[in-house]
Amino acid sequence: MKLFTTKQIAGIDKFTIENEPISDIDLMERAALQITHWLVKRFSTEQKMVFFAGPGNNGGDALAIACQLANLDFVCEVFLLDFGKELKGSPAVNWKRLEEQNKVKLVKFKDESGFPELGLTDVILDGMFGSGLSRPLEGFPAAIVEEINQLENTKVAIDIPSGLMGEDNSLNIPGNIIKADFTLTFQFPKISFLFPENETYTGKWEVLPIGLHPGGIEQTPSNTFFIEEEDVKKTIASRSKFAHKGNFGHALLIAGSFGKMGAAVLASRSCLRAGVGLLTTHIPRLGYSIIQTAVPEAMTSIDQHDAIFTEFPDLSAFSAIGVGPGIDKKRNSQKALCELLEKAKVPLVIDADGLNILSENSEWLQKLPGKSILTPHPGEFKRLVGNSSNSYERIQQQKEFAQKYHTIVILKGAYTVIATPNGQLFFNSTGNPGMATAGSGDTLTGILLGLLAQGISSEAAAIAGVYLHGLAGDLAAREKSEPALIAGDITDYLGKAFIELNKETN
Numbered sequence: 380m381k382l383f384t385t386k387q388i389a390g391i392d393k394f395t396i397e398n399e400p401i402s403d404i405d406l407m408e409r410a411a412l413q414i415t416h417w418l419v420k421r422f423s424t425e426q427k428m429v430f431f432a433g434p435g436n437n438g439g440d441a442l443a444i445a446c447q448l449a450n451l452d453f454v455c456e457v458f459l460l461d462f463g464k465e466l467k468g469s470p471a472v473n474w475k476r477l478e479e480q481n482k483v484k485l486v487k488f489k490d491e492s493g494f495p496e497l498g499l500t501d502v503i504l505d506g507m508f509g510s511g512l513s514r515p516l517e518g519f520p521a522a523i524v525e526e527i528n529q530l531e532n533t534k535v536a537i538d539i540p541s542g543l544m545g546e547d548n549s550l551n552i553p554g555n556i557i558k559a560d561f562t563l564t565f566q567f568p569k570i571s572f573l574f575p576e577n578e579t580y581t582g583k584w585e586v587l588p589i590g591l592h593p594g595g596i597e598q599t600p601s602n603t604f605f606i607e608e609e610d611v612k613k614t615i616a617s618r619s620k621f622a623h624k625g626n627f628g629h630a631l632l633i634a635g636s637f638g639k640m641g642a643a644v645l646a647s648r649s650c651l652r653a654g655v656g657l658l659t660t661h662i663p664r665l666g667y668s669i670i671q672t673a674v675p676e677a678m679t680s681i682d683q684h685d686a687i688f689t690e691f692p693d694l695s696a697f698s699a700i701g702v703g704p705g706i707d708k709k710r711n712s713q714k715a716l717c718e719l720l721e722k723a724k725v726p727l728v729i730d731a732d733g734l735n736i737l738s739e740n741s742e743w744l745q746k747l748p749g750k751s752i753l754t755p756h757p758g759e760f761k762r763l764v765g766n767s768s769n770s771y772e773r774i775q776q777q778k779e780f781a782q783k784y785h786t787i788v789i790l791k792g793a794y795t796v797i798a799t800p801n802g803q804l805f806f807n808s809t810g811n812p813g814m815a816t817a818g819s820g821d822t823l824t825g826i827l828l829g830l831l832a833q834g835i836s837s838e839a840a841a842i843a844g845v846y847l848h849g850l851a852g853d854l855a856a857r858e859k860s861e862p863a864l865i866a867g868d869i870t871d872y873l874g875k876a877f878i879e880l881n882k883e884t885n
């Protein structure tokens with residue numbers, strides 16, 4: 380799914396009105412109805428619905444929802460923030476409708492002294508500002524936000540928590556943004572919802588489709604995407620009856636050191652589960668019996684060194700190479716990595732200590748084989764690329780880095796972000812907090828390597844790899860729970876993730 384800026388969404392909104400065609404007020408009614416349905420399912424008529432409405436269409440939505448809920452026997456009250464200007468357009472029509480309906484208490488207020496007393500079970504609906512927010516909130520609306528945030532009541536934000544920008548919040552005022560428990564957003568997730576620091580404002584968010592025109596969506600350009608099942612299905616082709624292991628590539632994984640052989644085992648197992656034809660795992664000498672016992676399906680290449688990575692086998696046989704999980708950063712390993720970068724002719728997947736070595740030798744980044752995949756977590760990213768003061772800034776850095784070094788950068792997190800050399804960004808939609816566990820990254824490296832070795836392009840392997848990794852984690856968490864989930868479970872559930880992906884097509 381393409382992701383858009385709030386400005387672009389307003390454009391698609393306009394396109395829909397002109398081309399469906401549908402009147403402004405009817406589109407607002409349709410959007411409001413989606414939220415009304417959601418509220419009816421979740422709350423009872425015993426709970427009063429208290430709306431805070433702003434001067435624009437976000438306020439107009441709030442008025443429409445109040446009207447719809449009142450017709451369904453909910454007790455509603457509307458508090459309209461009065462900026463001394465008459466309401467215009469659809470919000471004005473909805474205000475009139477409410478007056479005529481005569482079921483909802485309607486109050487206009489100009490300053491915080493007009494802030495109402497609320498009952499403990501009242502639900503607060505935030506319809507003050509949505510995608511039309513043009514600057515941080517200050518003065519009267521900021522004071523109302525502060526009052527609302529102090530209350531324990533359940534808070535539901537309409538489209539966007541008031542005060543939050545749809546993309547960049549670098550210059551925003553954190554205290555002047557609604558902290559919602561739920562955000563019900565129209566048609567597309569807003570980009571800022573995907574950043575960890577904004578969870579405190581959005582709470583749990585859900586996308587409610589409102590039937591924006593497909594033509595408008597199609598013709599609006601975007602280089603930012605939300606990865607969904609459809610985007611991955613096309614990458615995972617069904618296998619020919621006559622397929623043999625030679626059709627699915629030969630991966631080389633360089634992993635493990637003394638005390639960290641688990642990383643080699645986890646990455647090897649998930650590489651195999653990702654469907655690679657052959658896997659050779661290169662490990663220090665002391666890891667030999669560990670890997671042979673834990674992963675009998677893998678062939679081994681044994682380093683001359685007992686405890687660390689210092690050399691690698693002839694590379695001509697391999698269709699992709701993974702390096703990093705558990706390798707440590709000793710001087711000889713650094714030298715060997717440098718030589719690997721110089722000799723490799725196929726894309727690499729570089730993770731963990733592989734990335735840390737690169738951070739300490741940034742001039743080697745020039746040597747990266749084209750379309751290699753780097754998989755930093757935020758700490759590794761900071762060491763590799765530098766500091767950033769927020770997630771928005773960080774993804775800009777990520778984009779520039781991917782373009783500069785012609786690599787794919789996978790920044791791991793709740794919504795893992797993939798940056799590609801052509802300036803595109805892909806946010807992953809799968810995964811859960813249970814996956815924040817030791818070795819989870821090693822399993823991702825294995826999956827990426829396994830897909831890459833099968834001849835899948837680096838971009839497609841990155842997109843499919845992070846999606847499958849998250850999906851396997853989601854399936855595992857359903858049975859194991861989030862706290863009890865361990866990295867090996869992700870590998871074990873990879874098969875179910877493939878089955879889930881193929882469900883509808885077969």
Ligand SMILES: NC(=O)C1=CN([C@@H]2O[C@H](COP(=O)(O)OP(=O)(O)OC[C@H]3O[C@@H](n4cnc5c(N)ncnc54)[C@H](OP(=O)(O)O)[C@@H]3O)[C@@H](O)[C@H]2O)[C@H](O)CC1
Nearest residue numbers: 392407410435436437508509510511512513514515538565
């Ligand atoms: N396509 C859709 O998804 C649909 C969205 N709908 C809803 O419409 C809003 C967007 O409505 P819009 O009228 O464009 O904007 P807002 O309601 O968010 O607010 C605009 C008004 O707020 C004033 N404003 C902006 N920033 C501030 C501020 N910091 N302090 C005070 N006032 C502010 C702005 O005035 P200006 O001075 O900036 O001109 C406007 O008066 C979207 O979020 C959805 O809820 C449709 O209903 C359905 C389709």
Ligand SMILES: [K+]
Nearest residue numbers: 505508539541
């Ligand atoms: K809002």
